[in-house]
Every structure is written in structure tokens, then in C-alpha cells.
Amino acid sequence: MDKSPSTTKTQYKKLAQKKELKRPILKNCINAFFFGGLICTIGQGIATFYMYFFDFTEQTVGNPTTATLIFITMLLTGFGVYDHIAQFAGAGTAVPVTGFGNAVISAAIEHRSEGFVQGVGGNMFKLAGSVILFGVFSAFIVALIKTLLLEWGVI
């Protein structure tokens, strides 16, 4: 007399749910808030530098700031520091653009042993690809709707 596979599956699910570690949500949120805020403040410092010494405005300064932050990310990722910070910062390091940079750069470094064409080139956007895909596609839809509405004189 053996149990049907579906029963064992649900039993396992229940057991797994019971044994799963409770996530310390409040502590995670405080860490994410602190580190995310810190990265944005550093970004603001870089932005202020570019606005003061070069010809950028509040709206256009995001571009060079992003590039600079990704450069810093490359150094931190390369020396293995970023992963250590990410372990307790959680979304605080994933949500800022540095997380996007880290996803690309760490994939590039990790797959280097497979060669530059198949490894680095093929895997660079393995993790970050979905961000680009959904960003571009949703932006296309939003911009398309808005342009059509403007042309038809609805808004």
C-alpha cells in the first residue's frame, strides 16, 4: 500500500513550509533602506560633482552618474567586495543601478573560463537580460500608447 505521489508532494510542501527559516523582514528592510539610501547618496555626490564641474542639469546628470557608479561596481565586484555587502544589504544593493552592473560584470568574470566569445559574450546578460527585455518592451508599449493618444488629440 503506497501513497500516491501527489500526497507525498503536498506533505513535503507542508513540511518544507514549517521548516523554512523565518525571514527577518524588519532587519532586512532596515539594511536595504540604509545601504540603498547610502548608494543613492553617493550617486548624489557624484551627480553634484558633474553638475558643478561640467555642463549637466538635474535631469541629464543621471547618465554620467550611472556610468561612474557602474565603474565603481566593477572594482568592487572584481575584488569580491560587492558580494559581501550584498549578503546583508539584500535589495539595498540589488535595486540601485549598481545591482544591474554587478549582475552583468559578475556574469562576465565568472564565465571567462569558457572563452570570450562563448563565455563572456554569451553569458554577460544572463541575469540582466530580463531587466532590459521588460524595460524596453514596457517602455515601447507606454510610449506607443502615449504617442497615439497625443496624435489623436485625446490628451
Place this chain on the structure above:
Amino acid sequence: MVFLWSFLVGGLICVIGQLMFDILKLTPGHTLSILVVTGAILNGFGLYEPLIDFAGAGATVPITSFGNSLVHGALQEAEKHGLIGVVTGMFEVTSSGITAAIIFGMIGAIFFKPKG
């Protein structure tokens, strides 16, 4: 003052991401994709630019701004060239993030060895 607001707003967006990790149990890939789409939609309603004026890097550094600037570039070009501008202008504003990621990714792969 803008430093304080960028800290608070940037931190808050990260907390939203953290809550999506912990409470909705989404993977980082899903979370970041949703945030990017949110940024694109917010720009569609014209709500993201006021946030940048208010919080500076607190709004431009989180990944939501990627969606925002994609729409921004597309709309800018669409004003000049009509519908075709939506496609040609897409990466107008946000080229630096992707360019930097590719260039520094390559440089990183050349100079650094994988850890562990």
C-alpha cells in the same frame, strides 16, 4: 537638502524591493523587472520627472529610472518623428547604463579572476 531626500527616497525604493523579496517571495529577476516596468509606467503618467527634481539621485540611481529614461527617450524622439521615433529614440537617454555595463563587464573579465 537634496542629499537627505536622495537618501530617503532611494532607501525607500530599496525597501519596496526588499518587501517584494521577503513577503511576495519573488526572485531578484522578477523584482527588478517589475520595478523597471513601474518606472516606465510612472513616466507615462508624467510622475517620474517631478520625483527626479525632488530627490535627485534618489530617483535616478534605482533601477526604476531605467524604465523611466527608456520611455523618456522614446517620447522625446516621437515628438520629432512621430511613431517611428518610439523605436529609434528608445535608448537615446539611457545609453550610458548599458554601454558602461558592457564596457566595464569586458574590462572586468579581462583583468579579474573569478572568486571562489
